[in-house]
Amino acid sequence: MAKHPFVSDRDAFEALGERTVRMLGAYLRDLPKEPVDRVVPQAVRQTLISLPLPEHGQSPEEILDFLQREVMPWPIATGHKRSYGWVNSGPAPIALLADAVASTMDCGLDGYDHSAIFLMKSLGRWIMELVGFPTEGSLCILLSGGSSATLNALTTARHRAAAQDGWNMRAEGLQSGRKKLILYSSAEGHSSIQKCAEQLGIGTANLRAIEADAAFRMQPAALRAAIEGDLKAGHLPFAIVACGGATNTGAIDPLDEIADIAQEFGIWLHVDGAFGAWAALDPAYRAQFRAFARVDSITLNPHKWLQVPIDCGALLTRHPEAHRAAYSLTPDYLEAGHSEAPWPYEHMFQLTYGNRALKVWAAIARLGRAGVAELVTRCNALATLLERRVREAPDLELLSPASLSVVNFRYRPGGVSEAALDTLNEKISESISASGAAHIPTTRIHDKTSLRVCFLHYENDESDVEHLIGLVRRIGAELAGQS
Ligand SMILES: Cc1ncc(COP(=O)(O)O)c(C=O)c1O
Numbered sequence: 154m155a156k157h158p159f160v161s162d163r164d165a166f167e168a169l170g171e172r173t174v175r176m177l178g179a180y181l182r183d184l185p186k187e188p189v190d191r192v193v194p195q196a197v198r199q200t201l202i203s204l205p206l207p208e209h210g211q212s213p214e215e216i217l218d219f220l221q222r223e224v225m226p227w228p229i230a231t232g233h234k235r236s237y238g239w240v241n242s243g244p245a246p247i248a249l250l251a252d253a254v255a256s257t258m259d260c261g262l263d264g265y266d267h268s269a270i271f272l273m274k275s276l277g278r279w280i281m282e283l284v285g286f287p288t289e290g291s292l293c294i295l296l297s298g299g300s301s302a303t304l305n306a307l308t309t310a311r312h313r314a315a316a317q318d319g320w321n322m323r324a325e326g327l328q329s330g331r332k333k334l335i336l337y338s339s340a341e342g343h344s345s346i347q348k349c350a351e352q353l354g355i356g357t358a359n360l361r362a363i364e365a366d367a368a369f370r371m372q373p374a375a376l377r378a379a380i381e382g383d384l385k386a387g388h389l390p391f392a393i394v395a396c397g398g399a400t401n402t403g404a405i406d407p408l409d410e411i412a413d414i415a416q417e418f419g420i421w422l423h424v425d426g427a428f429g430a431w432a433a434l435d436p437a438y439r440a441q442f443r444a445f446a447r448v449d450s451i452t453l454n455p456h457k458w459l460q461v462p463i464d465c466g467a468l469l470t471r472h473p474e475a476h477r478a479a480y481s482l483t484p485d486y487l488e489a490g491h492s493e494a495p496w497p498y499e500h501m502f503q504l505t506y507g508n509r510a511l512k513v514w515a516a517i518a519r520l521g522r523a524g525v526a527e528l529v530t531r532c533n534a535l536a537t538l539l540e541r542r543v544r545e546a547p548d549l550e551l552l553s554p555a556s557l558s559v560v561n562f563r564y565r566p567g568g569v570s571e572a573a574l575d576t577l578n579e580k581i582s583e584s585i586s587a588s589g590a591a592h593i594p595t596t597r598i599h600d601k602t603s604l605r606v607c608f609l610h611y612e613n614d615e616s617d618v619e620h621l622i623g624l625v626r627r628i629g630a631e632l633a634g635q636s
Pocket of ligand 1: 240297298299300301343345398399400425426427428429454466
């Protein structure tokens with residue numbers, strides 16, 4: 154009998170792997186020389202969306218050829234060091250390799266007695282130590298991203314608040330006509346918080362978007378007033394989500410003051426540090442994250458600043474037992490398998506889930522505490538340098554100062570109306586993308602179209618700041634001259 158194709162591939166694995174690794178090595182080395190943004194050509198789109206289902210299997214060589222020819226030339230820009238837009242970075246090479254080890258071993262992180270379950274214990278402690286979260290009695294869960302980490306925390310907070318009010322959320326659900334559950338976040342909070350409110354059945358009507366100050370930070374007095382108002386109305390405030398680095402501006406909410414309020418009213422405080430929490434390692438920002446020592450939970454994404462390949466969002470929590478109470482459900486067929494080893498799935502929605510631990514562990518192991526600190530500190534310093542360059546340039550206007558590694562500004566030559574400036578800056582962003590020289594998307598700041606720059610890549614340095622400033626001014630002048 155002919156060998157099963159997967160048996161043949163297993164037997165030829167080293168040779169296939171060597172070819173694949175050469176292909177990937179060339180990809181990583183060539184990426185910095187390639188255009189940052191690439192548009193998938195029409196013919197390729199057509200090919201990719203209309204592939205016929207093969208009746209018979211293809212050879213591994215044909216499959217690798219296809220990937221090399223039709224897929225690898227058309228990535229999203231985020232892996233390129235001059236992609237300054239979305240809060241995703243290029244993957245650390247060692248994390249890619251560790252991820253291949255995880256895929257090869259194919260052991261889920263949900264539980265059972267295997268090595269990664271125990272490695273996860275050290276990794277969780279490492280992440281907590283890096284950002285100053287208490288390690289004793291805490292738990293780290295690696296989920297698919299920031300949205301799912303925050304959803305996990307808020308589901309648990311909802312369950313706990315309801316239980317404290319004599320309400321068994323798991324049995325009764327939301328339809329028993331009890332109190333209104335109220336969630337608080339900054340008006341500058343990430344869209345994922347609204348999605349959590351919708352997903353949890355809280356409803357956006359019961360998500361209080363607390364006013365931010367001129368520096369885009371939640372106003373504690375407004376938070377307090379909202380909570381007091383809700384309590385007076387007989388509602389049940391169940392969680393506050395504070396911002397540990399806003400995506401748009403890098404703004405960090407006043408975490409200490411918010412933690413005081415959360416403590417006073419006994420409300421779960423979650424910090425969305427998906428992007429920014431790693432900056433607790435930067436001496437310039439450390440004090441702003443001091444409250445990590447007393448918050449209930451934090452979201453922070455290894456697939457952002459830590460350069461871990463997508464996907465991975467970490468949840469740090471002080472209350473593993475509260476998560477267990479909100480989630481644990483062990484089917485009979487798993488009871489017998491329960492051993493002394495921890496079973497992380499009891500703290501979350503998924504049962505089987507991927508081993509994200511190895512890639513995160515490898516990235517941190519490769520850099521050490523000093524290396525992660527150097528990375529975030531350098532990126533933040535580049536944002537500060539960019540802010541200075543913008544302030545010095547007569548044709549640039551700062552729209553939000555450097556906070557963490559984000560800066561917002563626009564090209565602003567004299568004599569151009571507000572509406573025309575919006576259009577001009579949109580065009581600058583588009584032209585830069587089309588040129589392939591960088592990716593600088595636009596956002597809205599104080600109702601103005603802004604060029605938003607975020608440094609995250611391990612290879613970014615001062616020459617990128619100078620290149621970026623020169624690019625915006627040159628393309629801006631060309632476009633302004635045409636209009
Ligand atoms: C501050 C912040 N919170 C939450 C998220 C959502 O994270 P994810 O995209 O991993 O679900 C993001 C992502 O861009 C973010 O920047």
